[in-house]
Amino acid sequence: MxxxxxxxxxxxxxxxxxxxxxxxxxxxxxxxxxxxxxxxxxxxxxxxxxxxxxxxxxxxxxxxxxxxxxxxxxxxxxxxxxxxxxxxxxxxxxxxxxVTYRVVDGNRPYDFNVLTTDLNELYELYPFVRRETIGNSVMGKELVELQIGRGPKVVHWNGSFHANEWITTAVIMQFLNDYLLALTNKETIRGLEIHPFYNEVTLSIVPMVDPDGVDLVLNGPPDGEFGEMALSINDGNTDFSGWKANIRGVDLNNQYPAKWEVDAARKPTSPAPRDFPGYQPLTEPETVAMAELAGARNFEKMLAFHTQGEVIYWGYEGLEPPRSMTIVNEFERVSGYKPIRYVDSFSGYKDWFIQEFRQPGFTVELGLGVNPLPLEQFDEIYQETMGIFLASLYM
The missing domain is CATH 3.10.350.10 (LysM domain)
Known part of the structure; x- marks a missing residue:
């Protein structure tokens, strides 16, 4: 106003x-x-x-x-x-x-257009939110980072690294709306006073890392060369529900130089709906943008939201700092999700972040079932994840 x-x-x-x-x-x-x-x-x-x-x-x-x-x-x-x-x-x-009500409804198919509409409405209502374009997708869609707060501790959240895990964006956006409501209305969330976090924490949020892939899963192949390429990679199948990659068949969470060569040796060697790590690390504009963002912002901790499994991966090669265990134990307490320190998987954003910055990094796997998770799980996932969002601010 x-x-x-x-x-x-x-x-x-x-x-x-x-x-x-x-x-x-x-x-x-x-x-x-x-x-x-x-x-x-x-x-x-x-x-x-x-x-x-x-x-x-x-x-x-x-x-x-x-x-x-x-x-x-x-x-x-x-x-x-x-x-x-x-x-x-x-x-x-x-x-x-x-304004005392949400303008974001996360419980619906959440594609790039829905995200853009919701971001515009939130920015109009809450102009203290800082909005920056950190790069563009293969198809030229803006990769948007939001910053909220003025605190020295920078906490980062991201969603939809994988296309058919788009529900993570919806969960992030709905909580963001609740956070902004609590700030402007001087309210609590689960008994926590929210306004003090504004001066203690700067939130950095990239709600949708792979907008082209999300749109492909939800809306089918676009007209033109990118749609034709995706159809070819998908063997002509118009069902893209199993698609995890970006629009040209590169798995964005297998693109980072953290034992990339180990994963590359045992994964697809050409573009695929999932798991192809690229011909070398950091070839995709989406992964480059996220790497540059981490370097620019100096995250105090990083949470990458994925689906599914109700687990939290939190270690990498023993390089994670000791306080990561304390943080992940609190995440378990507030969500019920099981912490897993090491797993035989490499080259993810969390792995690279821990390797490069020696700060706490987490891959949070929301929900249970087969991706894409059905929206019938949204409310339950949201309630479980809310505690993790809050704990990332105070831990």
Missing amino acids: DVKVRSGDTLWYYSNLFNVPLDLIIDSNPQAGPSSLQIGQTIRIPGYETSQYRVQSGDTFWKIASERRISLDAIALLNPSINPRMLQIGEGLSLPVQ
Whole structure:
């Protein structure tokens, strides 16, 4: 919601008027000096939208404010050209409405278009969210990173490294929405005060690493050369439900230089629906973007969300730091997922991250069954994963 600065207005005043934490308002308006607002300047108020109201017989600002449980000055601020002593029946007023509901519905097929729509709506409502394009997919789709918070501890989450594991993006996005709601409404999640995390943690989130692959699984092959290539790799089969790779048949989570040659020797040697590690490491734009992001952000910990198995892989070649065990034990406590330290698999993003940065890295396998997991599991998976999201902030 946008407001226009009046004489004497401050960001602190807006924080009190709308009951929104001051740091969220400051970060929503990086162009505005907190102590030097200009009259007529536009200020964005996070967590609010406006509704339109037509003046009825007998209405006054006081009556409308009382019925809507909003302040008189909030109405005056949004309607600077309206004389409150001379309201006209049928006259239109803008009223502030605090957003207390989710705009993200994760429990549906979650392709790149759904993600883009939800990101745009979240960014409009919560402009303190920083949004950056870290690269592009093979087909040119934006690989979006979101950053929330101003804390020194950078915690990273990502989803949909594998195409038919797209439900991980839906889970991340729904929790992100709940996190933003808790911040702007000064609420708790599972009894935890959320606002302190804003100044302790910077969240880095890449919700969909493989947008081309996700769209292929959910919507079928696109027109043109990329669709033809995918059909050829899939032996002409139009059922892409088993497809894990990116659009040109490279498994993005087998692309990292962490014993890549070991996996390459025992996996497909040409493009395939799953498991082909590429002809060499880091050939795909999606994997390059994620590697560069890790180098740029200095993650304090990294969580890659996959499906399925209800397990958490947390070690690599003994290079993981000792505190990784403490963290993963807390993840187990809050989710019921079983920690597994080592597994005979290499070249994943988690493996490479631990190898390169010696920081805690985790591959979290959500749900049980055969990928793609059915949406009937979404609510259960969401409840299990919520504890892991929260624990990654405080551990």
